[in-house]
Amino acid sequence: MTDYNLIFGAVLLFNVAVTFRASSYYKKYFPSPTDATKNTFSDETSTEAKSSEELTPLSGENDGRDSFRDNDKEKNDADLERGGDPPVVSTSVNAASDNAANIRHAQLLRKYLIVYLLAALSDWLQGPYVYALYDAYGYSQHEIAVLFVAGFGSSMVFGSFIGGMADQCGRRKFIILFAVIYAMSCMTKRKFALYSYFSCQMCIVPYLHVSSLTMCHDNMFLSCRL
Amino acid sequence: MTTCFFRVDFKSFSILMVGRLLGGVATSLLFSVFEAWLIGAHASAGLMSHLGKAFSTAQYGNSIIAIIAGQIANKAANHAEFKPSAEGSGFYTGGYLGPFDVSLVALIVCGLLASALWEENYGESPAENDDDEKAKSSASGALKKAYYTTISNPDILSCGIISSLFEGSMYIFVFMWTPALTTLSKEELGDEFEGLPFGVIFSTFMVCCMAGSSIFSIAMEKLKPEQLAVTVFGVAAFAFAMIVLSASATSTFLAMNLFEMCVGMYFPSMGTMKGMIVPEDKRAAIYNLFRIPLNFIVLFSLLTDLTPCVSFILCGTMMVVATLLQIRLRTRRIGGGN
Numbered sequence: 347m348t349d350y351n352l353i354f355g356a357v358l359l360f361n362v363a364v365t366f367r368a369s370s371y372y373k374k375y376f377p378s379p380t381d382a383t384k385n386t387f388s389d390e391t392s393t394e395a396k397s398s399e400e401l402t403p404l405s406g407e408n409d410g411r412d413s414f415r416d417n418d419k420e421k422n423d424a425d426l427e428r429g430g431d432p433p434v435v436s437t438s439v440n441a442a443s444d445n446a447a448n449i450r451h452a453q454l455l456r457k458y459l460i461v462y463l464l465a466a467l468s469d470w471l472q473g474p475y476v477y478a479l480y481d482a483y484g485y486s487q488h489e490i491a492v493l494f495v496a497g498f499g500s501s502m503v504f505g506s507f508i509g510g511m512a513d514q515c516g517r518r519k520f521i522i523l524f525a526v527i528y529a530m531s532c533m534t535k536r537k538f539a540l541y542s543y544f545s546c547q548m549c550i551v552p553y554l555h556v557s558s559l560t561m562c563h564d565n566m567f568l569s570c571r572l
Numbered sequence: 573m574t575t576c577f578f579r580v581d582f583k584s585f586s587i588l589m590v591g592r593l594l595g596g597v598a599t600s601l602l603f604s605v606f607e608a609w610l611i612g613a614h615a616s617a618g619l620m621s622h623l624g625k626a627f628s629t630a631q632y633g634n635s636i637i638a639i640i641a642g643q644i645a646n647k648a649a650n651h652a653e654f655k656p657s658a659e660g661s662g663f664y665t666g667g668y669l670g671p672f673d674v675s676l677v678a679l680i681v682c683g684l685l686a687s688a689l690w691e692e693n694y695g696e697s698p699a700e701n702d703d704d705e706k707a708k709s710s711a712s713g714a715l716k717k718a719y720y721t722t723i724s725n726p727d728i729l730s731c732g733i734i735s736s737l738f739e740g741s742m743y744i745f746v747f748m749w750t751p752a753l754t755t756l757s758k759e760e761l762g763d764e765f766e767g768l769p770f771g772v773i774f775s776t777f778m779v780c781c782m783a784g785s786s787i788f789s790i791a792m793e794k795l796k797p798e799q800l801a802v803t804v805f806g807v808a809a810f811a812f813a814m815i816v817l818s819a820s821a822t823s824t825f826l827a828m829n830l831f832e833m834c835v836g837m838y839f840p841s842m843g844t845m846k847g848m849i850v851p852e853d854k855r856a857a858i859y860n861l862f863r864i865p866l867n868f869i870v871l872f873s874l875l876t877d878l879t880p881c882v883s884f885i886l887c888g889t890m891m892v893v894a895t896l897l898q899i900r901l902r903t904r905r906i907g908g909g910n
Contacts, residue, residue, distance in 0.1 A: 348822045350773055353826070354772055357776050357783070358779050360783060361782055447618075448622075451622040454613055454617060457690065459633055460685060461690065465606065467678050471644060471645045471671045472675050474771050482667065489585065491747065492589075492875070493592045494874060495870065495875060497596040500595075501596035502867065504601075508601055509605065516693070517692070518692045521606065524598050527597055527598045528594070528602075529676055529680060530594055531592070535591055
């Protein structure tokens with residue numbers, strides 16, 4: 347008997363190790379000799395670049411090197427005390443706007459990720475059980491293959507122009523449309539059974555077809571007008 | 573009895589087919605519009621320099637979500653027994669429908685959050701639209717140009733053939749892993765067979781895929797993508813040979829994991845190679861051209877009713893061909909040795 351959970355655990359540990367090795371944290375904690383020399387070298391050059399940029403107006407007052415190793419705030423304060431030379435002020439303004447941009451970006455990223463990851467989750471959830479479900483309904487390998495190829499083909503065909511349509515009509519609308527279409531796709535997995543139970547299959551196929559078409563059409567129409 | 577009932581039930585098959593077509597539309601939206609919105613939002617907020625970080629975070633989150641999704645799907649599928657609600661009826665509940673119900677809930681929340689949190693953004697300006705329409709009207713012309721460029725440059729040609737071969741065997745694998753593992757486990761366990769934990773299996777594949785892309789970034793410290801790709805295709809060929817030759821479900825599953833690791837290494841390697849080899853002005857047209865042989869491989873291998881074993885032999889052969897072509901490509905671009 348295959349122990350799938352055990353293999354999953356082992357592979358997960360391996361993945362954690364490899365991903366850590368590939369990450370920037372590894373380089374932080376275990377710098378290789380060549381990396382270390384490179385880093386110190388680039389640090390020095392950048393410090394020198396900074397000092398040549400920012401120290402010029404202050405030249406002669408002090409060596410500069412040590413103060414640049416302190417944190418930014420102290421440095422800026424000290425510079426301001428010395429008279430707030432224009433280049434220094436502009437760099438501190440740049441730093442502040444950089445900081446603001448980082449905060450705005452974090453907000454944007456958070457609101458993107460929560461929606462995108464839910465969409466990805468709904469896609470990945472279906473992956474493992476599509477074949478198993480069709481198989482459990484009693485379809486042959488050939489019939490399941492026809493269904494898979496249909497999905498593959500539909501995604502190829504729509505993929506070639508749907509991006510352009512979304513650019514014109516609004517991407518957020520198309521993302522909501524994505525949720526609606528995929529939710530309907532999920533429901534047809536169940537409705538199929540439900541409606542065959544009530545044995546009124548005659549009307550359901552055209553119904554689904556027409557409703558999806560009109561919905562797309564309405565959405566397009568609305569969004570293109572707005 | 574139930575089997576017969578569904579086999580002859582043409583109408584229910586059509587409904588499944590509609591669901592499948594809708595699913596195809598949805599996945600094509602998933603792969604294009606989210607990215608487009610993200611780029612648009614960055615552009616309008618003046619944060620274009622942060623775009624790379626956003627993409628890498630999203631990619632990382634996606635791998636982790638794939639792993640978690642497998643585990644959730646497994647729980648959902650085991651939550652209730654898959655059975656008709658009444659004897660002989662077609663109304664099924666629980667079992668393998670569980671993951672689809674969870675997915676439905678996730679989609680509803682996703683749609684609501686998108687309409688609540690996101691602001692609308694649009695693509696190019698009207699002037700560019702005209703250009704776009706012109707480009708569309710001469711799409712066949714662009715494809716023809718792309719064809720001549722590809723034919724006359726052996727590097728682009730091998731890139732296209734290799735990616736079709738690899739992605740073709742990937743689609744065959746996506747279809748075949750379920751029946752292959754089910755058949756083997758049924759043979760091993762006989763009457764004790766109670767179904768496989770497909771969610772956990774899928775989740776393990778996703779872990780391997782993520783490990784593969786980490787291995788890619790480690791390997792890039794010392795190797796060029798052309799060199800790494802030779803190893804990737806060689807190992808993939810070996811993995812398919814192992815799947816075909818192994819008799820137990822355990823070793824087959826391990827070999828499948830090895831192939832998934834190759835998939836994880838393949839995408840960044842091929843992305844980098846295509847980025848360097850394919851000329852920028854014809855990129856989209858040439859990528860579309862690459863898809864044509866891929867479509868034929870998928871259609872042929874899925875619709876000709878090959879058994880899992882025969883299709884894995886086909887995949888293995890395609891991987892050997894890809895390895896040889898990749899060795900030639902590496903030699904042309906970097907020179908022999910190494």
